Amino acid sequence: MMTGKEYVASVFDRVKQNNPNEEEFLQAVEEVFQSLEPVFDKYPNYIEENILERLVEPERIVSFRVPWVDDQGKVQVNRGYRVQYSSAIGPYKGGLRFHPSVNQSIVKFLGFEQVFKNSLTGQAIGGGKGGSNFNPKGKSNLEVMRFIQSFMTELQKHIGPDLDVPAGDIGVGAREIGYLFGQYKRLNGYQNGVITGKGIAYGGSLARPEATGYGVVYFAKHMLASKGYDFKGKTALVSGSGNVAIHAIEKLHDLGAKVIAASDSSGFIYDENGINLETLKRIKEVERGRIKEYKESHPHAVYTSAQEKSIWTIKADLAFPCATQNELDENDAKTLIQNGVIAVTEGSNMPSTLKAIQLFHEAGILFAPAKAANAGGVAVSALEMAQNSARTAWTFAEVDDKLYHIMKDIYKHTSAAAKEFEAEGNLVVGANIAGFLKVAQAMSAQGIV
Ligand code: GLU
Numbered sequence: 088m089m090t091g092k093e094y095v096a097s098v099f100d101r102v103k104q105n106n107p108n109e110e111e112f113l114q115a116v117e118e119v120f121q122s123l124e125p126v127f128d129k130y131p132n133y134i135e136e137n138i139l140e141r142l143v144e145p146e147r148i149v150s151f152r153v154p155w156v157d158d159q160g161k162v163q164v165n166r167g168y169r170v171q172y173s174s175a176i177g178p179y180k181g182g183l184r185f186h187p188s189v190n191q192s193i194v195k196f197l198g199f200e201q202v203f204k205n206s207l208t209g210q211a212i213g214g215g216k217g218g219s220n221f222n223p224k225g226k227s228n229l230e231v232m233r234f235i236q237s238f239m240t241e242l243q244k245h246i247g248p249d250l251d252v253p254a255g256d257i258g259v260g261a262r263e264i265g266y267l268f269g270q271y272k273r274l275n276g277y278q279n280g281v282i283t284g285k286g287i288a289y290g291g292s293l294a295r296p297e298a299t300g301y302g303v304v305y306f307a308k309h310m311l312a313s314k315g316y317d318f319k320g321k322t323a324l325v326s327g328s329g330n331v332a333i334h335a336i337e338k339l340h341d342l343g344a345k346v347i348a349a350s351d352s353s354g355f356i357y358d359e360n361g362i363n364l365e366t367l368k369r370i371k372e373v374e375r376g377r378i379k380e381y382k383e384s385h386p387h388a389v390y391t392s393a394q395e396k397s398i399w400t401i402k403a404d405l406a407f408p409c410a411t412q413n414e415l416d417e418n419d420a421k422t423l424i425q426n427g428v429i430a431v432t433e434g435s436n437m438p439s440t441l442k443a444i445q446l447f448h449e450a451g452i453l454f455a456p457a458k459a460a461n462a463g464g465v466a467v468s469a470l471e472m473a474q475n476s477a478r479t480a481w482t483f484a485e486v487d488d489k490l491y492h493i494m495k496d497i498y499k500h501t502s503a504a505a506k507e508f509e510a511e512g513n514l515v516v517g518a519n520i521a522g523f524l525k526v527a528q529a530m531s532a533q534g535i536v
Contacts, residue, residue, distance in 0.1 A: 089134055091127030095120050098139045109192035111412060115199050115437055116143060118444070122519035125508045130527070136535075138527050145198060147171040150191070151241045153219060155234045158227055167238050169217035169245055169253075170198035175529040178249055179215030180205055180465060182256030185263065187222045194218055196412070197256070200436055201465070203522030204458040207497050210469040215251055217242070223258050224375075232266045239270035246271075248280030248475075254468050255284045257411065260330060261296070265289075280475040283468035292471035294486035295464075300334025300434065301487065302463015303407065304342065305494035307432040310453050310514070313502070316429060318344040322403040325362075326350045327410030328371045328378055331434045331461065335407050336364055348401050350410065351378040355398040358388040402426040409434030417442040424450045433457035444515060459501045459518040466493045 099120050127134050153165040171179045181201040194216050202214030264284045285291035321344045325332050328351050336346045345361040366384045370376045379390050399419035406428050408415045420443035430453035447454040505517030
């Protein structure tokens, strides 16, 4: 009989062979696999059933052409994807990302992470992800609508309220969700549970826009409390200025921390008085502008371009990467550690490189991996599905309270799993194991499918 270590290594070799050049996907798989070795020593039946090799292969990947006409009358072509990763514990669930960097490796890494994240929420949702290399930046509303109508004309063949329920991610916010829902409805009739992140006027849940960012901060609160810390008087860096970052900043300010820097892909703003959220929201959510413009309203703030240096060079107690994958590398980790950071909490998916995570662990820094810390978004998506099914709508306070408790439970289960498998305090190991075990049990019970 193989040991857990031998089994994991042999499956990883096959994954590398079968998915050459899918860098981000292999990175996400490697991080999870490293954590799972002791699980297979404890449950050798999962080796016999070859759970890992089955789980790492998506159930289905759909890739399709998306032709549309721009405002100049020129025909444009993008590529659309939906990865239906695992339906072991529920319908496929996960966002759509519209960004020029989207390719098969990106949607597969996101879908793989989503399987574990969704399992950690404690809700009955499987994992999926999708998107397109379409760039909404600089496009008119009508261009975005025409692209989405073409995208959904194909995607609608593969989704449904009990089958696969998409939502937003980078580049897919309230406007895009509205157009996606409209086109789905036009082709299939009104089924409000087919997509989440909907507007309140047509079946959305209160607190869904806030959920990912608030959840990240609730998770950090419990992680900090385990070492006797709280947010009062702490300084924080929050990278990004999208939906996750904005609501993380909002909740950090609520709970007494001061966020002194935020960024977009061009650079970052340092404001020693604390980032003014109203200004940031106006620039990003209303004007769809660049963070550089923050200086026009707050001349004392300092703007630094991304080429010059990263946001992680600023000294602060807490770091919240909330922008995108691999935004925090080994050098950034070294700088943060030198500057005395206490905790790093991931808001975006896979923001830290494997080497950066290793350095945080070696330095004894509290580290919260995305699949646990940012699960609040998809958790409230599942609450939106529940409200849709029940034809009801909960208050903001009800949803926020449920979110708070879900995040508390995720922290509890993640730290307990780390302890059980002799990695106390290592929440990467804890999240991977706790997320995996539920999916493995479900797969084992359902036979070879
Ligand atoms: N895109 C978000 C995530 O990374 C939310 C997905 C959802 O609500 O389905 O988890």
